[in-house]
Amino acid sequence: MAEHQLKEVKLHGSATSGFCMMVHYALKLKGIAYDYSEEDLKNKSEALLHLNPVHKKVPHLIVDGKPIAESFVILQFIDDAWQNPPYLLPQNDPFKRTKLRFWGDFVYQKLVPLTYAIRSSEGYAKKKAAEEFMAHLITMENGVREELWSEGPFVNGDEPGLLDVIMGSCYRGLRYLEDAQGVKLVEKEKTPLLCSSMDAFLELDAIKERTIYLQECMQAFKERKSKA
Missing domain, CATH: 1.20.1050.10 (Glutathione S-transferase Yfyf (Class Pi); Chain A, domain 2)
Structure with a gap:
């Protein structure tokens, strides 16, 4: 799948999840722009339950409307779909x-x-x-x-x-x-x-920047919950 064909990337995740962190970091390292939705794991969104009816878990990646579940699978998909460095897996070995x-x-x-x-x-x-x-x-x-x-x-x-x-x-x-x-x-x-x-x-630097962003997401999520 050529990189220019991939248009819309969304990620459902939780800032407290190491599995979600993996996907965030892989996307950041690859230079992939994406929209992010912070999930309340005790009250999961209808969007997440619809996209991932089998495991009902995060992270969940949606690329051009096509859902991909499970972090280990997602990481390998990212490397296959965006074939630019850094390569998560060696290209010729x-x-x-x-x-x-x-x-x-x-x-x-x-x-x-x-x-x-x-x-x-x-x-x-x-x-x-x-x-x-x-x-x-x-x-x-x-x-x-x-x-x-x-x-x-x-x-x-x-x-x-x-x-x-x-x-x-x-x-x-x-x-x-x-x-x-x-x-x-x-x-x-x-x-x-x-x-x-x-x-x-x-x-x-890319990882430090993304870590700060995730901390901000989590703080904003906590503030929204306290006002609800």
């Missing part, structure tokens, strides 16, 4: 593309469920979930080092890619979870490559 998808899916399947477990548990169960999270992160670090890492600040090299977007979008949330739950999830001594790529990602 199918092996590396596959490995990036594998480790991206690893985050969704192994790390994300443990963050929910840490948030909802106490005592030994919380400690065990945190330790399991750290072990999986170390496994990911070793896999990325062996299969993907190249010279540059990001997993992709000089420019951020799929895994940088996924992990960079989660970094602040992980730090918040550490403070809120009194656990340790990320240690630079144990996962230096992943930590350095996440730090570099959050220092990008």
